[in-house]
Amino acid sequence: MTRGAPDRASSKGRTGFPAIRIFAAAGLVGALAACRGEPGPLSLQADARNPVSVLQRVNQAGAECWMRSSDPDFRDLRLVPELDTSAGRPRLLVLEKGNTSGLPVMVIEASGSPVTIETYGPLAGTRTGARVNDDIARWSGGHVSCS
Structure with a gap:
């Protein structure tokens, strides 16, 4: 090897390993994020016989924890x-405030016995939709706290 020439073997090693570390770190972050609910539609069975009573509980908790809160x-x-x-x-129905006659951004629906709760709509695919789904899962099990 001549003086001043780059060492090709060590150069390859330096560029390859950081990329592997970055992908490994990204995988770890993704795995940790999966511990919380992921964005997307929800379908879950609630331990209840009456769809209306489950949705009344979700409505009361949602009004308190989502709509009356100062959460942006x-x-x-x-x-x-x-x-x-x-x-x-x-x-x-979850609607945009200024759009009174528009389509809902999310629908929370319940049916059957035992009750099946489903959510769908554009908001379901967002971080906020994942929070809504997490809250619904908790509230439908009887826990009505905001967090």
Whole structure:
């Protein structure tokens, strides 16, 4: 090897290993994030016989913990209950505050016995939707605290 020439073997080693470390670190961060709920639709069975009573509990806790809180994730949203079962499945609609006649950004729906709760809509695929799903899972099990 001549003086001043780069050592190709050590150069390859230095560029390869940091990339592996970066991918390993990214995998670890992804695995830790998976411990919390991931964004996407929710479908879960609640230990309850009545869909309306489960959604009433979710509505009360959601109003307190999401809508009346100073949380910026929910500042521009509102929760509208549609619990009249003669009109179909009971559900809660999450709407944008300024868009009174628009489509909901998320629907929280319950049906069956035992009760199955489902969420869907564009908000479900976001970080806020994952928080909503985590809260619904907790509240449907009887825990009504905000955290």
